[in-house]
Amino acid sequence: MTQPALDQPLVTGLSPEGFADRAQLIEREIQRVIVGQDALVRQTLICLVANGHALLEGVPGLGKTMLVRTIAEVLDCTFNRIQFTPDLMPADIVGTNVLVEESGQRVFRFQPGPVFANLLLADEINRATPKTQSALLEAMQEQQVSVARERHLLSPPFFVLATQNPLEMEGTYPLPEAQLDRFLFKLWVPFPSEADLITIVERTTGSTTAHAQAVADASEIVAMQRLARSVPIAPHVTAYAVSVLAATHPDGPRAPQLVREYVRYGGSPRGAQALVLAGKINALLEGRYNVATDDIRAVALPALRHRVIRNFEGEAEGITSDAIVRAVLDAVAPPAVD
């Protein structure tokens, strides 16, 4: 068996260096449009490469839609946007069979909904009814939709970026915990710094508007996804990821006091999967072939913050999920040898 050189493509068709280069290229292109928000861009990319979905939460006007649109441009993928409203129906998302005339005969033809795209922006997902939410969430989980007993596969990559507004909660339908769990990451869109804000204003108020170029296509994203899953991970790193997840449970042996007092339920096994998979991608993005415990820690916040369910006291006292996850990371130190 010949041993591939570092610059040779692997079986997936992409070398680790190629992965890193491609990822950097994508990030750089996105950052031509999205000012600041480097961490957000990186985490969104991780979600995309992990074949997961991201839930973005932030106040209006921070560029959430712009981010998704830019990603679609950079990736040269199909992109759809759904503005969730209370009267949105499931068929409006997944599509429906419509009666059409073909050769003088009336037949039902499936009319795909907006979910049939590589990138889907589910804007203000919490404004739709649970029934409609669940229709999208089924597609997210199964990568397919079923209409009139007929399955319709979604073409990879299928990446959903859902947004929700933490303000204006009246008349919304918060996502239940089971559906939150299906998002790989929950990303918090921070308010840009003043310097970034100046750049944003300058870029968007001039005569020309910045546009991103397509630097990758769907097949390359799929190749990156496959490569990411092949990254080896040492047992002690996997064990560390599991320890971190176990510490989010109030009855866990290493749970910190904050978890014991203010957490009702900890993360599900999907949380550990998210930690490991995102850790692998983070390692590749940093040019390594192995997952380090630092990778796990780097992705712990977006991977666990929506999986930690606070109890009443925690919500009443304003204990944020981020504070809880940070307490967990403080309590569960990486395996160290002195």
Added chain:
Amino acid sequence: MNPLPPTTSESTILQLRRGLRPYQRRLWLRRLVRDGARIAAFVAAAGLVLAGAARLTPLGWAPLAAAAMVVAGLLALLIDAARVRPTLAETAMALDSEQGLRDRLASALALSERTPGDRPDAESHEALVRLQREDALRSLAAADRRAFRPRLPQRALASTVLCAALIVPALVLPNPQSAILAAREEQRDAAEQQARRLDQTADRLGTGRESPDPRADVADELRRLAKSLRDRPADLDEHLARLGSMEDALRSRLEPGAEQRAAAMTSLARSLSQLATGSDSNPAGDPQHAAEDLDEMAEGLDDKSPAEPAELARRLAEMEPVARQAGPEARGALHDAASALARGETAAAREALAKLGDALERGQRQVDLNRDLARAANDVQGARRALAGSGPTRAGQGGQPGQPGSSSIPGSSAAPGQPGSSGQPGQPGQSGQPGQPGQGSQPGQGNQPGQGNQPGQGSQPGQGNQPGQGQGQGQGSLGGGGSNARYLGSGTGQGATRGPTTGNRQFGTGELDPVYADFDRLGRPGDPSYIAGSGGDGQIDPGSGQGAGTGNDGIVPYTDVYQEFQDLAITTLDRSYVPVDVKDYVRDYFSRLGGGP
């Protein structure tokens, strides 16, 4: 068979392992230094506590404990050295952490031990693993060769230095507990020494003897005492009490007149042998020898002329006073033999002479027993004294002033004759406050029976020119120095025998020391039972015989008044309430006297 050549990937792993070896040793050294410093701090702290405690309370085992701490520390370090030897995986993990290698080395080693299995992406996974190993190898090559520098834990180091700095003065400055420890050591040595002494005494007493011989029981008790001394040398008061108790028990078993009796038996045996053989064949006065001589004499009675038994009877009768001193059994047998010979009853005389011989032998055995017990008592006393002297110094109360010595009633001579010999000087008591000068100059009066511990007994009135024999026993006074002295004054003949007095001189070590009673029954300074005496400087005033014995018309032979005394005694017994055993004793007394000449 040569192993298969390693593949490139395996070669990478081998290089990785080889490259980790120096780091493994350095990490081991770092751990040893770290743990060694902690152990040293612990040992130093424990040593400081021990040194402090040793200055507050006497700890004889402190040096041993300190040495044990050091040894335990070294042992702990050895065990720790084996325990903390890092594996290659640990070394890789530590190097990852120290050099910021992001788990490259640990992952490479861990992944080398796993097989890809049948995962669908096994090929790409293996490719990534190989890449990861090469990446790890490059990282290892770039790692700092001086990684894992030994680091002394600052807190442990500071504790060690501080404790060591405090231990030095604790060891250098004089320790007030040293004197106590030395005293305890001395006490322990003394206990061991006295235990050996008691064992020797027990061996001497118990060898060849079994119960019911009292010496065997005494030997057993002495051995128990010796064992107790060895096992618990610190229990001084208990041992002193046990020794004192045993000494008292031994003394109580001693027959006070045993030496008198021994002397009388010796004299009697010598005289009997001389009578039996016609020569001084038994100058040592061996009772057994005398018994054999008596046997021979008894066998030859049939061959003697009719006048000879009478002469033998007369000479035997002359020995009766001495026989009385030798004991009632000997005296009775002698009397029976003399009577039988006087009556010409050869068979009865032969039987009586045999009884006399047996009585002499039994008496000698009794004397031997008494001497053994006395010697044992002296040994116990000596052990107690030595043990008391070895104990820690105690503040004692002021001693009571000694009583002036007063002479006992001097020995009396029963019959005029030779001047009485001087009484035995009293043995001075132990030093204490000087006692009053002894007053023991009351002259003996030859015509009165001496009274000491026992009344002197004039056995026979003086007869003509023949010297009478009388032995009196004088008792010395209480001497100074808290001693209780007893004197055995003996004198023969008539004269103003001046009884011994007490003296306050140091204890003499004459050859008669074991015979006479101790002078320091109340102990010596430091002994719980010690009572110090006070008074003047005593002096020994040995008795001296003065004047020639003279016949005393005032002496009435008891045979003349025997009947009158007996009647009066019987009448008294009949009229008064007297215990039965006393009545028997009195009747026996008169019945024995009634058999005399």
